[in-house]
Amino acid sequence: MSNKCYVAEVSTLPLIMTEGEVATNGKTADADKPQDMDSKIIRQIEYYFGDYNLPRDKFLQEEIKNDDGWISLETMTKFKRLASLSTDSSVHENNEKIRRAPSHPLPIFNDEVKEETMKRTIYCKGFPKDGSVSLDDLLEYFKQYGPYETVLMRHFFDKESKKQGFKGSVLVVFPTEEKAKEFKEVKEVKFKGTYLIRKWHEDYVEEKKKEIEERKARKEARKKKEEKEGEDNKEEDATEIESPKGIFIHFSGLKEGSEATREDIKEALGDIADQCAWIDFSRGMTKGYLRFKEEDYNKQVMEKLEGKLKVKDMDSELRLVEGEEEEEQFKKMKEARSKARANAGRKRKSGGRGGHFPNKKRKF
Known part of the structure; x- marks a missing residue:
C-alpha cells in the first residue's frame, strides 16, 4: 500500500485518512477517537486543504502542481502553526504525503467566491488583546455556534516592537449564509463575561471604507482651509x-x-x-x-x-x-x-x- 494519504470530504468538512482506510460517519472503522493533539493536527491540515484556505494560499497552489496534488508531510510541518502542534516523529513517517481528494475539485478563487464567502462571514469583536486567547481557544469557543468553516484572528504589526498583536476581533466563516444569520441573531453572545460586537463582514468592510473616505475628506478640507486662510488665520481665537x-x-x-x-x-x-x-x-x-x-x-x-x-x-x-x-x-x-x-x-x-x-x- 502506498504511504500517501488523502483528504476526503464528509458532509461539508474534510477528513484526513490514509489510503485503504474506510470512512464511517467521520471516523475510521477500526480507530478509536483521536487524542486531543491528533485532533488539532487533523483540523489544521483540513484547514490548509479546505475550500477557504487552499484557493487563497499561493505557496500551496504552487506545491500541488509538482506531484499531482501530493505534498509531503515533511513540507507541511514547516508551516508555523502545524509545526507548533506536532513533531517530525508524530506527523510524518516513511515519507508520507497528503493531498486534497480529487473527488472534491478546488473552487476557483474569483470575485464571485469572495463575494459569496463574505455573505456568510461574521465580524466579531470583544476578545482580550493581552495574548491570553489562542486560536485553539477560539476554535473551541465557537463550536457552540457551529458548524463553522474557519475562524480567522485579526492581527496588526507593531513597527516599533516588530511584533504582531491581536486586534481583539475575528472573522467567523460559516458553511452557509443561514448558519451565519443564526449566529448573528443570537440575542447575547459573551466571551468570559464580555459582550461581543457582531456585524456582517460586508457591513464592517463598508463602514471602514466610509471611515477612511471621511477621514481623507476631512484631511483634504483642513488642508485647503489652512492654505486659504494663511498662516495667521491658523491661530484664530478659540471663541470662533x-x-x-x-x-x-x-x-x-x-x-x-x-x-x-x-x-x-x-x-x-x-x-x-x-x-x-x-x-x-x-x-x-x-x-x-x-x-x-x-x-x-x-x-x-x-x-x-x-x-x-x-x-x-x-x-x-x-x-x-x-x-x-x-x-x-x-x-x-x-x-x-x-x-x-x-x-x-x-x-x-x-x-x-x-x-x-x-x-x-x-x-x-
Whole structure:
C-alpha cells in the first residue's frame, strides 16, 4: 500500500485518512477517537486543504502542481502553526504525503467566491488583546455556534516592537449564509463575561471604507482651509470655534485610584468608540467626560448603552451634559485647542523640534 494519504470530504468538512482506510460517519472503522493533539493536527491540515484556505494560499497552489496534488508531510510541518502542534516523529513517517481528494475539485478563487464567502462571514469583536486567547481557544469557543468553516484572528504589526498583536476581533466563516444569520441573531453572545460586537463582514468592510473616505475628506478640507486662510488665520481665537450641541456625556462611579485608562474606557465603548473624539479622564479618577463627533450623538449613546458603561470590572453611570455644564465643557475644549495652536505656532517659528537647539548638529 502506498504511504500517501488523502483528504476526503464528509458532509461539508474534510477528513484526513490514509489510503485503504474506510470512512464511517467521520471516523475510521477500526480507530478509536483521536487524542486531543491528533485532533488539532487533523483540523489544521483540513484547514490548509479546505475550500477557504487552499484557493487563497499561493505557496500551496504552487506545491500541488509538482506531484499531482501530493505534498509531503515533511513540507507541511514547516508551516508555523502545524509545526507548533506536532513533531517530525508524530506527523510524518516513511515519507508520507497528503493531498486534497480529487473527488472534491478546488473552487476557483474569483470575485464571485469572495463575494459569496463574505455573505456568510461574521465580524466579531470583544476578545482580550493581552495574548491570553489562542486560536485553539477560539476554535473551541465557537463550536457552540457551529458548524463553522474557519475562524480567522485579526492581527496588526507593531513597527516599533516588530511584533504582531491581536486586534481583539475575528472573522467567523460559516458553511452557509443561514448558519451565519443564526449566529448573528443570537440575542447575547459573551466571551468570559464580555459582550461581543457582531456585524456582517460586508457591513464592517463598508463602514471602514466610509471611515477612511471621511477621514481623507476631512484631511483634504483642513488642508485647503489652512492654505486659504494663511498662516495667521491658523491661530484664530478659540471663541470662533463652532459649538455643536449634544456631544458630551458625563460618566461616574469608577473606583478611586483604579488603574483604568482612557484606552480602557474607549475599548468599553465597543463600536461606539469610533465616534468618540475625546475622553477627559486621567488614571485614578472616578469620573470624566466623553466628547463625540456628531451633534446630538450623546442621546444615541445613552439609548444604546442604556445609561451604563462597564469599564473593566467597574460599572459606571452615564448622563447627558446640558446647559451650563455643556457650555463649561465647550470652554475647556476651546482653551485646549487654542493652547495647541499656540504651541504649534511656536514650534513653526523656532524651526520645529530642533529649533530650540540652533547649535546642535544633526546626525545623518
